[in-house]
Amino acid sequence: MRHILTTVLVGVLVLSGLGAGTTSTGIDDEDFQILNDESSISVSDDELEVEIKGGFSIHLIVRNIGDNDAYAVEFDITVTGGILGMINEHYGGIISSIPFNSEYSLDIPIFGFGPINITATVEENTINAKGFVLFLFVLIIT
Numbered sequence: 001m002r003h004i005l006t007t008v009l010v011g012v013l014v015l016s017g018l019g020a021g022t023t024s025t026g027i028d029d030e031d032f033q034i035l036n037d038e039s040s041i042s043v044s045d046d047e048l049e050v051e052i053k054g055g056f057s058i059h060l061i062v063r064n065i066g067d068n069d070a071y072a073v074e075f076d077i078t079v080t081g082g083i084l085g086m087i088n089e090h091y092g093g094i095i096s097s098i099p100f101n102s103e104y105s106l107d108i109p110i111f112g113f114g115p116i117n118i119t120a121t122v123e124e125n126t127i128n129a130k131g132f133v134l135f136l137f138v139l140i141i142t
Contacts, residue, residue: 048073048098050122052129054138058108062122064098071097074123077108081116082133110138 047066053059060077064070073095081087091108098104110116110133118129118140131140 050125054140060106063103076121078119082112083114087112
């Protein structure tokens with residue numbers, strides 16, 4: 001039993017570390033110079049598509065369907081629910097750039113059990129989804 005508990009704990013820590021590496025929460029100096037360049041064009045909200053998928057984490061996919069690169073795209077994700085309301089996660093930050101006609105994926109690791117509500121806001125686009133968490137696996141229902 002002790003071996004199983006240790007294995008599960010190590011797995012959670014490893015998966016948490018993997019998900020954290022895919023998010024971008026700031027703008028480095030190079031991107032800041034691009035933002036201040038007069039030739040850069042901001043992308044309107046209707047040129048960004050947002051999708052939530054499940055799996056061994058919550059996957060937030062942001063697609064730039066516009067004709068220009070998107071810079072400093074703000075995102076905010078809230079996940080609540082689980083048995084006894086034990087899941088209450090909040091993630092936010094800035095995606096430094098999304099080239100036109102491409103996508104950016106954020107992986108949000110969740111650990112728990114039970115139904116969850118997910119609210120994701122990218123710029124002014126807000127989507128809601130319901131799902132179910134089974135330890136490390138997330139099933140998106142709507």
